[in-house]
Amino acid sequence: MAVSQGFKTDLLGSIPSLRAFAVSLTQNADRADDLVQETLVKAWDKHESFQMGTNLKAWLFTILRNEFYSQMRKRGREVQDSDGVMTARLAVHPPQLGQLDLKDFRVALERLPEDQREAIILIGASGFSYEEAAEICGCAVGTIKSRVSRARAKLQEILKISGEDEYGPDAISAQVMASSPTT
Amino acid sequence: MKDTTQHMAMGGNPRRRSPRDPLGANSEIGRKLKQYYDDLVSDEVPDRFAQLLMQLEQAEPSAKKG
Numbered sequence: 591m592a593v594s595q596g597f598k599t600d601l602l603g604s605i606p607s608l609r610a611f612a613v614s615l616t617q618n619a620d621r622a623d624d625l626v627q628e629t630l631v632k633a634w635d636k637h638e639s640f641q642m643g644t645n646l647k648a649w650l651f652t653i654l655r656n657e658f659y660s661q662m663r664k665r666g667r668e669v670q671d672s673d674g675v676m677t678a679r680l681a682v683h684p685p686q687l688g689q690l691d692l693k694d695f696r697v698a699l700e701r702l703p704e705d706q707r708e709a710i711i712l713i714g715a716s717g718f719s720y721e722e723a724a725e726i727c728g729c730a731v732g733t734i735k736s737r738v739s740r741a742r743a744k745l746q747e748i749l750k751i752s753g754e755d756e757y758g759p760d761a762i763s764a765q766v767m768a769s770s771p772t773t
Numbered sequence: 774m775k776d777t778t779q780h781m782a783m784g785g786n787p788r789r790r791s792p793r794d795p796l797g798a799n800s801e802i803g804r805k806l807k808q809y810y811d812d813l814v815s816d817e818v819p820d821r822f823a824q825l826l827m828q829l830e831q832a833e834p835s836a837k838k839g
Contacts, residue, residue: 610813695805707778714796
């Protein structure tokens with residue numbers, strides 16, 4: 591069966607999201623684009639395994655993510671070992687509430703372990719549900735929830751904005767969160 | 774594993790961002806996350822991708838049929 595025009599159009603339309611997710615994972619624009627290219631080729635080759643009417647974006651994200659981790663394994667996870675370097679290099683000044691610099695945020699995001707980074711991106715930015723994110727990452731919904739929660743806590747810690755919840759309507763949820771299992 | 778009772782504060786329906794959502798509009802982290810991501814999404818897509826799809830299409834053995 592030939593690849594339909596609709597499929598091709600949808601693939602094209604999903605490239606911006608794929609690139610954003612790829613950059614979030616790799617933290618490197620060139621590697622991200624190679625990853626997207628690889629994803630498109632794979633998606634094209636196995637387009638017949640995509641079920642029309644299901645979530646194409648989720649399907650593509652799954653392919654991209656699998657490709658990323660298989661590349662990581664081949665590279666021997668060289669990138670991850672740089673955590674110490676990142677920490678040393680990082681000098682985030684405590685931002686005023688609401689004035690958090692995007693560059694600081696990017697640096698903080700880089701310091702998260704991959705599993706937490708991808709979880710918070712999928713949920714907090716890509717617009718996936720917890721169920722979809724769990725499917726993309728091949729893990730339980732509860733695992734995604736706890737990764738998102740840890741990612742958020744870590745970002746707050748790095749960016750020193752742990753007190754933000756005290757100021758907004760979020761305060762109640764912060765109390766609920768604080769009184770839940772972790773403590 | 775059913776985990777609907779766990780992490781209730783994370784919000785029941787992830788599609789509907791409630792004020793209690795820890796990554797919702799009231800959260801600085803949530804806002805920055807979206808800003809960071811939207812920035813990436815709105816990045817101009819290089820031509821290589823449209824070209825790639827064109828090449829894939831031309832390489833299709835069954836492209837001429839149907």
